[in-house]
Amino acid sequence: MTVTLKDVATLAGVSVKTVSNVVNGYAFVKPENRRRVEEALAATGYRPNVGARNLRRGRTGFLALMVPELSIPYFGELAGLVITAAQKRGWSVLIEQTQGTRSRERETLSSLGPHLVDGALVHPEALEATDFPADPGGLPLVMLGEHAVDVPIDHVAIDNVLAARTAVSHLASLGRTRIAAIGRNPARGTSSQRLAGYRSALAEAGLSYSDGLVAPAEKWHRSVGAAAMKALLALPSPPDAVFCFNDLLAIGALRAVAELGLRVPEDVAIVGFDNNEESAFSLPSLTTIAPDKTALAEAAVDLVHRRITGDKTSPPQDIQTPFALEIRESTGGR
Amino acid sequence: MTVTLKDVATLAGVSVKTVSNVVNGYAFVKPENRRRVEEALAATGYRPNVGARNLRRGRTGFLALMVPELSIPYFGELAGLVITAAQKRGWSVLIEQTQGTRSRERETLSSLGPHLVDGALVHPEALEATDFPADPGGLPLVMLGEHAVDVPIDHVAIDNVLAARTAVSHLASLGRTRIAAIGRNPARGTSSQRLAGYRSALAEAGLSYSDGLVAPAEKWHRSVGAAAMKALLALPSPPDAVFCFNDLLAIGALRAVAELGLRVPEDVAIVGFDNNEESAFSLPSLTTIAPDKTALAEAAVDLVHRRITGDKTSPPQDIQTPFALEIRESTGGR
């Protein structure tokens, strides 16, 4: 059924290795033979057996990408970009979902052998330092997004603290004084960083910090954002602005405000984080921190590429990719 | 660096095959030896080389999933479910993106060898019958969603015609008489089916069909939906309801209506298709056709599983998975 080098060789009347040489673009093959081999290749429709090739070469041709859930827009978008970036460099991408749970993250991490994939991009959510295998078995690992833990591993992300500060400063610059936040979650490193940025922007603007204005969120989903927003608006003195730790929370918050008959941005201004595609089309459209996801994906794939092809020794890198504040209707922009 | 069977065998003082037997749960191994091997396995942290194992077994442990783009919510959600369903049965999923272009789809399809993956789930958008390899090289293929072309291949989808008719009948039942549609695209089979459903619902309701009320859409993206809606509303006698061929178009349409100062559903009722998560949170929330995506993913993985494990001969199946009309605010629901 399947065509192997041997079949092609027989048909072309040369040795297996010569066919292999043609397939791999080896220069010194007599034109006559090359022609014959190429004809035979075409005639048989030969396709290399990737498994065997990789067994021989010690490569697999696969990268793993570990994310919480593809159904979350941010990860869907990011995964798409990673796949595209990886494809450019000849890799296929294998996706593992962890649902953001620590146990699944740990499990996934330890199941990634160097046989299975050449390298892995991991976007943890709940992992702690001790979860990282002391020796990943020589498997190049690049951590995405989260820099929760103090592990000597390559890392690519935006500056979460600065980005959060930028978002909140924007709200302050509009004259808002009771600026709330939604998304506190001690188990997530990202949350602490965005919270830190929030606090530092408040301080900078001369506003006082109040625990009561920081709503927790176990999952950063739309429904959670809506519930949190309702709780905030039920406070004796409700906020006049909210910084949501991601766009989903913000979309939920938008809806909650509308359901209570209030207006965005007049009564409450809202800023999100991630710049999901949907956020440009919500009503009102959402002001948000827009990480350069393409840059993130490219940098991560590039880094793992470098680690795989040679550079095993240089110290772990910490790459920061750019972001921008995208001002839209939810804070009075057009 | 990497531990092989041979290393384990040396350490345990037995042959390679005995270790292999232990690893694979072969019954006849002396308890004493089994213990020694298991200790050695634990001590070395042995992990089988999947590539080598599969080379020998003729399996790869991978399924391919071909979709247009993961950044499109429908495909992000679907891919997540497929991965989960595949994982249950011991497969990892490899994702290929085609951007919905025929050339990339064809290319991807032909690059999927049986060496690379055990089976493939493909969600084509622009493929035509002639693009399908006469002989997929024994690779089990299951087509998702689209049933554009008349190819004898396993297929899982909802009844697009019926679903579209359901959506449009709902609009008609609200008393709307000028019901438009957005999403016509002759290159896409799905489009024809939904258009057919639209026409049949109109006929059933005693409404006449007009080409002018059917807006084309090259890409089914939000911005396209917005532009199409604006065009429709600029007509001499604009529609009082719109059936969008997917939720993204509908979200764009919602926005266009709002920008023109009109109201949904009072001035224009809108129905979408896909039930993206975001559609439950838009303002107003979106009435939409909700395919049971979990059922779809499960059925597809199940089918490819059956094909891989034996059943190569029975005729191509055509499985229909359920859907429901989700009535929300954009047509006056709560």
Add this chain to the structure above:
DNA sequence: GGTACTTTTTACATCGTTGGAACAACGTTG
């Protein structure tokens, strides 16, 4: 002790590919 049978282990070939070395053919040069 020998035969027949069962259980356990081993050696060897094999999956499809590529790297390396050996070999063959060739034209050039002294």
Add this chain to the structure above:
DNA sequence: CAACGTTGTTCCAACGATGTAAAAAGTACC
């Protein structure tokens, strides 16, 4: 024409695992 370098081809081993068959060890019985 012998020696040589260059070019092209082939043979063999190897990647890490498993199937097969045969060898080895153990058991039971006469």
